[in-house]
Every structure is written in C-alpha cells, then in structure tokens.
Amino acid sequence: xxxxxxxxxxxxxxxxxxxxxxxxxxxxxxxxxxxxxxxxxxxxxxxxxxxxxxxxxxxxxxxxxxxxxxxxxxxxxxxxxxxxxxxxxxxxxxxxxxxxxxxxxxxxxxxxxxxxxxxxxxxxxxxxxxxxxxxxxxxxxxxxxxxxxxxxxxxxxxxxxxxxxxxxxxxxxxxxxxxxxxxxxxxxxxxxxxxxxxxxxxxxxxxxxxxxxxxxxxxxxxxxxxxxxxxxxxxxxxxxxxxxxxxxxxxxxxxxxxxxxxxxxxxxxxxxxxxxxxxxxxxxxxxxxxxxxxxxxxxxxxxxxxxxxxxxxxxxxxxxxxx
Numbered sequence: 001x002x003x004x005x006x007x008x009x010x011x012x013x014x015x016x017x018x019x020x021x022x023x024x025x026x027x028x029x030x031x032x033x034x035x036x037x038x039x040x041x042x043x044x045x046x047x048x049x050x051x052x053x054x055x056x057x058x059x060x061x062x063x064x065x066x067x068x069x070x071x072x073x074x075x076x077x078x079x080x081x082x083x084x085x086x087x088x089x090x091x092x093x094x095x096x097x098x099x100x101x102x103x104x105x106x107x108x109x110x111x112x113x114x115x116x117x118x119x120x121x122x123x124x125x126x127x128x129x130x131x132x133x134x135x136x137x138x139x140x141x142x143x144x145x146x147x148x149x150x151x152x153x154x155x156x157x158x159x160x161x162x163x164x165x166x167x168x169x170x171x172x173x174x175x176x177x178x179x180x181x182x183x184x185x186x187x188x189x190x191x192x193x194x195x196x197x198x199x200x201x202x203x204x205x206x207x208x209x210x211x212x213x214x215x216x217x218x219x220x221x222x223x224x225x226x227x228x229x230x231x232x233x234x235x236x237x238x239x240x241x242x243x244x245x246x247x248x249x250x251x252x253x254x255x256x257x258x259x260x261x262x263x264x265x266x267x268x269x270x271x272x273x274x275x276x277x278x279x280x281x282x283x284x285x286x287x288x289x290x291x292x293x294x295x296x297x298x299x300x301x302x303x304x305x306x307x308x309x310x311x312x313x314x315x316x317x318x319x320x321x322x323x
Contacts, residue, residue, distance in 0.1 A: 001250070002027040002061040003214075003273050005257040005266040013043065013051040013098075017058050023266035027061040029104070029256045032091040035068045038083060040090035045097050052098040062101040062254040064140070064211060067091050073126035074108030074119050074151045081126055084108075088130045095137040101254070102138035102210060104174050105130065107152035107161065114149055123151045124164035131170040140174040140211050145182040145226035153183045155196075159203045173205060176213035176226075176258070177236060177244060184222045187236050193243035197250070206249040214241065214255050214273055230259050231272045238276060245277035 004025030009016045013030075020028045033041040043051075055063055068091075071084040088105050095103045108126070110119035131139045141161070144153045152158045158173060165171055177187055186192025200206050216234030219225040232238040244250055257269045274280070 001245070001253060001255060001277065001279070003255045003257075003270050003277070003279075004028045004061065005259075005270060006030070006066070007263070007266070013047070014054060016063075017055060017060065019263060020060055021058070023263045024270055025060070025266070026270075027063070027254045027256065029064040029066055029258075031068070032065040032094045032103075033068060033087075035066070036070070037068065038070060038087060040087055041094040043094060043097075048094060048097040049099075052100070056099070063098065064102050064104060064254065064256065065091055065095045065098075065100050066104045067106070071105055072108045073105060073130070074110040074114075074123035074149070076111050076114050076122075081122065085126050085129050088126075089133045092130060092133045092137060092139065096133075096135055100137055102140045102172065102174075103134075104140045104142050104211065106142050107144050107150070107158070109144065109147060110149040110151060112148035119149060119151050120161055120164050124161060127161070127165050127171060128168060131165070131168045134170040137170070138172040138210055139168075139170050140172050142174040142176060142213070143179055145176075145179040146224040153179065154185075155200050155203050155205060159205060162205075162208070171208070172210040173208045174211040174213060175209060176215060177241075178213070178215040178217045178226060178228050178234075181217045181221050181236055182219070182224050182226060186221060187244060188221060188240040190239070190243040193240065193247065197247045200249055209249050210253060212244075212250055212253045212255045213258050214244075214269075215258050216241075228259050230261070230265065231257070231269045231276075238272070241273065242276040245273065 004027035005023055006029040007016050007019035009030050016028060016030045033039060067088050071088050072080060073084055075081045092103050108123050143158060144150045146153045152161045162171060181187045185196045215228035216231050216236045218227040218229045218234055220235050231241055255273060257266055259269050
C-alpha cells in the first residue's frame with residue numbers, strides 16, 4: 001500500500017514532483033489538463049516522457065491522472081458523450097506517454113428520466129472506447145456518491161457495468177470512502193467496513209480494486225452528499241479509517257487523499273493514514289512548509305490552479321521543457 005495525495009502541477013507537470021515531496025507523498029494523483037475545460041492535455045510527447053522519467057528517478061510511487069469534471073460517460077446526449085470519450089481518451093494517451101499507472105474517470109450519470117438498462121449500455125460503450133486506448137495504464141472507474149441517474153455508486157452496480165463492458169482487462173475500480181459512505185456503506189464501524197469489503201469479495205471484484213480515494217465525510221452516512229474533510233475530522237472517523245486500511249483488498253491499493261487545504265494539510269492527512277494503517281511514519285515527522293507558489297493544493301475538492309501543464313520554450317518552437 002502506497003499513500004499519497006492529489007497534488008497541484010503549478011508551473012507545469014514537473015511541479016507535481018515538488019508538490020509530492022512537499023507533502024511526503026509516496027504516490028500522487030494529478031490533473032492531466034484543466035479540470036474545468038474541454039481542452040485536451042497540451043503536453044507534447046517529449047515533455048511527457050521526460051516528466052515520466054523524472055518522476056521515477058525521484059523515487060516516487062504510483063502516479064494517477066484524473067479526468068476533468070466535464071467527462072460524463074453516461075450522458076443522455078450523444079454529442080456530450082462523444083466529447084467526454086474524446087477527452088478521456090486523450091487523458092489516457094497522456095498517461096501512456098508518461099508511464100502513469102492509471103486514469104480515473106467517474107462512472108457517470110444519465111439523468112433520472114433515462115431507463116437504467118440504457119444508461120448502463122451507453123456508459124459501457126463509452127468505457128470500452130476509452131479502455132481501448134490503454135495499453136498499460138488502467139482505466140479506473142470511480143464510484144459516485146449517488147444521485148439521479150447514477151450508473152455506478154455501489155459494488156453491485158459496478159459489477160453490472162463491468163459485465164456490460166465484457167470485463168475489459170484494462171478496466172479497474174476506484175472507490176472513494178466519502179462516496180461509499182454517502183450511499184450508505186457503514187464505513188464508520190469495523191463491522192460495517194467488513195460487510196462493505198466482504199460484498200466486494202462476493203462479487204469477485206477485489207482484484208479490480210486498485211485505488212482508494214481516502215476522504216472523510218462532512219455529512220452523515222447515507223446523506224448522498226459528496227463533501228470531503230480531513231481524515232478523522234468527519235463522520236467516518238479514525239476508527240473507520242483504521243478498519244478500512246486494515247482490509248486485505250485495501251492493503252493492495254494505492255491510497256490517495258483528496259481533502260481540501262494546503263500541502264501541509266496533505267502531509268498531516270498522509271501521516272494520519274499511515275499511523276492508522278500501522279505503517280512507519282518516521283519520514284513524516286516534520287512536514288515541510290510548501291513554497292509560496294504551492295501553498296494551496298489543487299484537489300477535486302478545491303481547484304487552485306488552471307496553469308498549463310508545460311510551458312513552451314518559445315512561441316514559434318513548439319518544443320517543451322520542464323517548467
């Protein structure tokens with residue numbers, strides 16, 4: 001199990017290395033492009049490969065890319081789905097060039113008026129197209145916090161979606177603790193955690209679980225509210241996370257915090273998770289202060305940067321260098 005956070009890429013992709021080091025992350029998740037825009041990643045291949053080499057040379061662990069918010073693989077509008085697939089596929093292409101481990105894409109929502117069978121079919125068609133672009137990276141389907149027309153917010157719903165995709169070998173599962181709690185999984189108790197992951201195993205999905213988004217919840221269980229807070233400061237609590245992190249399925253995963261705040265907050269959350277997991281925290285004893293330009297962490301909860309992924313060396317020469 002490697003524990004890290006969603007870190008900012010201010011100044012370019014290479015900023016993720018500094019951010020990961022600043023919060024003592026062993027793994028990281030980043031945006032591949034502006035999370036609130038349809039523009040695909042603009043990094044040229046040479047720059048992406050150089051970043052991948054630098055990431056590995058820094059001794060950092062798994063690297064995950066997250067698709068922008070607009071991506072909805074189950075949209076009832078065909079044109080919207082096409083744009084979503086195009087953007088997600090471009091993110092997968094960047095991950096392949098970097099050598100990243102996976103790309104997170106939300107399971108999507110089709111709206112309350114769409115019949116469920118159709119919603120699953122269109123989402124599966126989108127996922128097959130996205131997964132078809134992956135050679136080495138996993139396409140990590142993130143379960144949602146529920147809501148009208150949600151395609152997959154529970155393990156049985158993910159199994160249904162996976163079966164509709166023909167159990168594509170590049171498809172894997174990303175489970176967000178806040179989302180699971182929001183739809184009713186009792187992650188605030190050891191018994192509830194055991195029941196949750198026993199269900200995963202009964203459905204033969206434990207090997208598909210690759211990434212855990214570790215987020216406490218500002219709202220009680222079953223509220224269907226996706227609102228993250230720091231580990232141990234929400235309704236899941238430290239006892240819940242201790243049980244989650246002890247489950248064998250989770251011990252095989254990459255664990256990523258998506259909590260709001262600064263890089264120092266990420267460092268504290270990572271240290272808390274390591275303590276609860278019974279792992280060594282020696283390296284986290286003195287979380288460093290981040291540089292002024294990197295004070296706030298860009299997470300799916302708090303977008304703090306829309307800067308380009310890499311900077312061009314000149315306007316005329318479209319070659320890229322580390323920012």
